[in-house]
Structures are given as C-alpha cells and as structure tokens.
Amino acid sequence: MYRITVPATTANLGPGYDVLGMALSQYSVFECELSDEIVIELDGLEKEKLTIENNLVINCMNKLFEKIGKYPSGYHIKITNGVPLARGMGSSATAIIGGLLSANALIDFPLSKDAILELATEIEGHPDNVAPALLGNLIVSTKIDNGEIVYKSITPFDELMCVLFIPDYEISTSSSRGVVPKSFEIRDAIHNMSHLTLMIMGFMTGDTNIISKTMNDVIHEPYRKSLILGFDELKKSALDAGAFGFALSGAGSTVIAFCDKADVERVSESLQETRNMLGIAGKVKKIEPCRNGATCEKID
Structure with a gap:
C-alpha cells in the first residue's frame, strides 16, 4: 500500500496572476493498493460534496494509465480530503496531483516528477497550483511555446x-475568472511585471519591506474582490495588525495574510475580530508554508 500526501496551495499572491503559487501545510491524503476490483472510499473534509461519479482523482488516475498504456486489474483507493472545495486553496490541484501520484505508484513509477508536472498542467491548464502542490515551496512557473x-x-x-480567512461560501474559478477583463492597458501590465519581479526578490531574500510595497495587483484583484465579502476591511485589519502582505488566495473566497511568526497571533486575532464584526461565517487559520511538497511512502 502507498500513502500519498499532497499539500493545499495559494496562488497568485497578488501580482503573480497565473504564474506564482505556494504550498501550504494543509493536506489531502490518498491511500492506494492493488486489488482484484476497483474500490473507492471518500472521507475527510466536505466529503458529502464528493462523488465517485466523475471524480477528478479517478479521472486523473485513468489519464495516467491511458498515457502509459498499462492498467491494473483493480485497485483500492481511500481519498481523505483535507482541502476546502472552491475556496481558492488548490483543491483541484491537490486532487490532480493525488490521482497522478497514486496511479504512478500502482504501476511501478513509470513517470518522473517533471513528467507528472507536465501531465498535471495538461489537465489543469496552467501550472501555478499543480507545481507547488507537487514540489512544495513557492514556485514561479510558466508553459513555454514548445509545451x-x-x-x-x-x-x-x-x-x-x-493567516487565512476561509469563508463558508464558495466561489468557482470559472465565475471568478468571468469578472476579470480580457485586455488591459499597457501601464497595468508594466505595474504587475515590476511589482511581481520585486516581490519575488523579496521572498528570495526575506525582505518583508519589499514584499509589503509590491504585493499589489491591478490585473485581477480589483475586479474579483467585489465577489469577496469584506475584502477591504479584512485587508486593513491584517495590515494594521502587522501583516506585510495580503491577497486573495487563488480565485477566492479565501483571503490570505503574510506575516512574521512574531506577529501571527495578533494578525489572526485581528482577522477573527473583523470577520465577527462583519458577520461573515468562516474560519481563521494559521498555516506555515509547506517546503516538501507531495510525498509518496510505502506502508505495511
């Protein structure tokens, strides 16, 4: 039996729209082994919303089997979801990576991590969430012309x-993308390119002053925040409490504040107070970045 553990992710981090993502220390777990028949178990967070029919994990497993041309006679997989659905925390990326790594393990690991990433990107459409889900850390990624x-x-x-505020309400990626304009002024593109470049340098060096000045997007957040209850109030409360950055997590509805360990309790309490004042149902959660990415271990 194999146990595959895959982290949640947060994408964009403000100006890094569709090119930047970071793994978070919150996980979905996939336990699989060969069997005489196909048996699928669903468990964990929001399991009532998961279905065996058209299940993304199973579809991705079949995609890998088809690519390699090798199909097991059967398998038993238990999917324990640990990532909120449709909240901007990479639940689909977690499912994709979990499915591909499970299938890869069941047929003796024919694909490398880079090949897994390529197939995951083909399924997801872009690598900003699947790359950190697979590899961990903060990942800058793109798909060039040759694929x-x-x-x-x-x-x-x-x-x-x-520090994340994870509201109880969902926002689908398609509806969130629908409010983003199809074209932009050149000055907006220059703004995001310059801010993203400097922000990445801030994360590379630990320069939180640079991050605080450059985690500012004009491409997607000004349009998407209209879908997020209390976005401006939550942002102000986090920054006032000591956070050096604040952004929409992925397509939302989750928002994320970035801070030093010394300020994490104060930022968490401030977000909790603000969401209580606004009357928005949800959970404030403190999470460390995940540095290891997805893991696969053989268990007895």
Whole structure:
C-alpha cells in the first residue's frame, strides 16, 4: 500500500496572476493498493460534496494509465480530503496531483516528477497550483511555446507565516475568472511585471519591506474582490495588525495574510475580530508554508 500526501496551495499572491503559487501545510491524503476490483472510499473534509461519479482523482488516475498504456486489474483507493472545495486553496490541484501520484505508484513509477508536472498542467491548464502542490515551496512557473514547463522553486524564509480567512461560501474559478477583463492597458501590465519581479526578490531574500510595497495587483484583484465579502476591511485589519502582505488566495473566497511568526497571533486575532464584526461565517487559520511538497511512502 502507498500513502500519498499532497499539500493545499495559494496562488497568485497578488501580482503573480497565473504564474506564482505556494504550498501550504494543509493536506489531502490518498491511500492506494492493488486489488482484484476497483474500490473507492471518500472521507475527510466536505466529503458529502464528493462523488465517485466523475471524480477528478479517478479521472486523473485513468489519464495516467491511458498515457502509459498499462492498467491494473483493480485497485483500492481511500481519498481523505483535507482541502476546502472552491475556496481558492488548490483543491483541484491537490486532487490532480493525488490521482497522478497514486496511479504512478500502482504501476511501478513509470513517470518522473517533471513528467507528472507536465501531465498535471495538461489537465489543469496552467501550472501555478499543480507545481507547488507537487514540489512544495513557492514556485514561479510558466508553459513555454514548445509545451515545456519552466519553473523555479523558492524556499520560503524561516519566519514566514500565513493567516487565512476561509469563508463558508464558495466561489468557482470559472465565475471568478468571468469578472476579470480580457485586455488591459499597457501601464497595468508594466505595474504587475515590476511589482511581481520585486516581490519575488523579496521572498528570495526575506525582505518583508519589499514584499509589503509590491504585493499589489491591478490585473485581477480589483475586479474579483467585489465577489469577496469584506475584502477591504479584512485587508486593513491584517495590515494594521502587522501583516506585510495580503491577497486573495487563488480565485477566492479565501483571503490570505503574510506575516512574521512574531506577529501571527495578533494578525489572526485581528482577522477573527473583523470577520465577527462583519458577520461573515468562516474560519481563521494559521498555516506555515509547506517546503516538501507531495510525498509518496510505502506502508505495511
């Protein structure tokens, strides 16, 4: 039997729209072994929303079997979901990576990590969430013209902490993308390119002053925040409490504050107070970045 553990992710981090993502220390677990028949168990967070029919994990397993041309006669897989659905925490990326790694293990690991990443990107459409889900850390990634996935991993600095407010309401990626304009002024593109470049340098060096000045997006957040209850109030409360950055997590509805470990309790309490004042149901959660990415271990 194999146990595959895959982290949640947060994508974009403000100006890194569709090119930047970071793994978070919250996980879904996939336990699989060969069997005489196909048996699928669903468990964990929001399991009532999961279905065996058209299940993304199983679809991705079949995609890998088809690619390799090798199908097991049967298998038993238990999917324990640990990532909220449709909240901007990479639940689909977690499912994709979990399914591909499970299938890869069941047929004796024919694909390398880079090949897994390529197939995951083909399924997801872009690598910003699947790359950190697979590899961990903060990942800058893109798909170039010949189809190759080019990426660079940045290890988060030791003092970095994340405080998330995860609302109870969902926002689908398609509806969130629907409010983003199809074209932009050149000045907006220049703004995001310059801010993203400097922000990445801040994460590489641990320069929180640079991050605080450059985690500012004009491409997607000004449009998407209209879908997020209390976005401006939550942002102000986090920054006032000591966070050096604040952003929409992926497509939402989750928002994420970045702070030092010394400030994490104060930022968490401030977000909790603000969401209580606004009357928004949800959970405030302190999460460290995940530096290891997905793991696969053989268990007795």
